[in-house]
Every structure is written in structure tokens, then in C-alpha cells.
Amino acid sequence: MTPFGAKLRALREAKGVTLTDLARALQVSPAYLSALEHGHRGRPSSGLIHQVNEYFGLIWDDAEEVARLARLSHPRVVVDTAGLSAEATALANRIAREIRRLPPETIAALEAVLDGAAAAEGQAARSRPQARSSSR
Numbered sequence: 001m002t003p004f005g006a007k008l009r010a011l012r013e014a015k016g017v018t019l020t021d022l023a024r025a026l027q028v029s030p031a032y033l034s035a036l037e038h039g040h041r042g043r044p045s046s047g048l049i050h051q052v053n054e055y056f057g058l059i060w061d062d063a064e065e066v067a068r069l070a071r072l073s074h075p076r077v078v079v080d081t082a083g084l085s086a087e088a089t090a091l092a093n094r095i096a097r098e099i100r101r102l103p104p105e106t107i108a109a110l111e112a113v114l115d116g117a118a119a120a121e122g123q124a125a126r127s128r129p130q131a132r133s134s135s136r
Helices: 003-015 019-026 030-038 046-055 060-071 086-101 104-127
Strands: none
Touching (some): 003 060
């Protein structure tokens, strides 16, 4: 399941809408919506995202969240490790092999590690002295 698929299913279930009824309203096939929900299809088009937001009456932050989840929802990810260390390439390959077996708690822990690393890098970048540009 993709992040967009999970959100779409949650929206449908919260409103009591069947897959068939939503498909009819969005003018797509129920099979397509099912494939989106189950992660068998890639990112939805911006037009479909707009239709989903309109159908469920989502605005502002909620609509942007649906669009953000759609951007994160490509089920076949390619990781380019060209130019990175051998360890980075080995890690990427190991994750690709083992991700199906990881329990949700482990995935959440890995995300927390990556979030912490990104936050630390952002903090380090903010504390570095800025290079001054001369206007001569």
C-alpha cells in the first residue's frame, strides 16, 4: 500500500463510500482505484488528486496533505547510489531486499533515525558561518 492509497481508503471508509461509488464519481474504474489503494499503481495524476480533494471537500492543509502523499506514492523506487560509498550502495541493496520483511515498528525506527540525521544536518548547516560575497 502507498501513502496515497492508505489515505484514499481512510477517506472512503470515514465517509462510508464504496470503491465502486467513488470510481463512478471520479469517472475511473473501480479496478484502478483498488490498484491505487493497494499500491499496484504509481502516483495518481494531479487531475485525479484534485478530483479526490473536491469529492471529499478537502481544502487547504488537508488537500495539500493528499497531494504530498501522492508525491510519495511511487511503489517502485529507484535509488541512485552512483558516486556514494560502497557502504551506502550495500545499505540501499539490503533495504531493497529486506523491506518486505520489516515490521511497522522497525520502519518507524528507521524513519526516526533518518529524521534525526536530517535535523542534525539542518542544524549544522544553520550554524556554519556564511561566506561573504564581495560586490567589487
